[in-house]
Amino acid sequence: xxxxxxxxxxxxxxxxxxxxxxxxxxxxxxxxxxxxxxxxxxxxxxxxxxxxxxxxxxxxxxxxxxxxxxxxxxxxxxxxxxxxxxxxxxxxxxxxxxxxxxxxxxxxxxxxxx
Numbered sequence: 001x002x003x004x005x006x007x008x009x010x011x012x013x014x015x016x017x018x019x020x021x022x023x024x025x026x027x028x029x030x031x032x033x034x035x036x037x038x039x040x041x042x043x044x045x046x047x048x049x050x051x052x053x054x055x056x057x058x059x060x061x062x063x064x065x066x067x068x069x070x071x072x073x074x075x076x077x078x079x080x081x082x083x084x085x086x087x088x089x090x091x092x093x094x095x096x097x098x099x100x101x102x103x104x105x106x107x108x109x110x111x112x113x114x
Contacts, residue, residue, distance in 0.1 A: 006050060006053065010046065010050065013046045014043060014046070017039055017043060017046070020042075021035050021038050021039050021042070022035065024038075033086065034083055034086075036082070037079045037080070037082035037083040038079065039079075040075055040078060040079035040082065041075070041076050041078075041079025041080055042079075043075055044071075044073065044074070044076035044077075044079060045072070046072075047069075047071055047072030047075060048069055048072035048073065048076070050068055050072070051066070051068035051069035052065070052069075054068055055069075066106075066107075066110060070103050070107070073099060074099065074103070076099075077095055077096055077099035077100075078096070081093070081095045081096050
């Protein structure tokens with residue numbers, strides 16, 4: 001079975017994410033300090049999509065779909081917390097704690113089913 005070119009696809013998606021965030025900054029939809037958090041959060045969304053692709057057709061010697069999904073959610077949470085830090089730092093901390101707690105519960109339930 002031929003390998004899926006996810007690396008090249010991910011590079012292209014990252015280029016599109018960066019371009020869209022830069023265009024949103026130039027059009028004054030977002031502030032300059034929001035560019036990196038949004039790039040990080042949207043990259044996390046892409047990683048969640050990659051996890052879905054991996055769940056449908058897993059490859060040998062590849063990170064599991066659950067692990068990839070977890071990393072994607074963590075990137076979304078870090079980007080969201082960074083974005084919210086400008087509003088209120090407590091929102092950022094609460095978001096990170098909620099995401100870490102939910103991921104810990106999901107991992108525990110996943111191991112419990114086995």
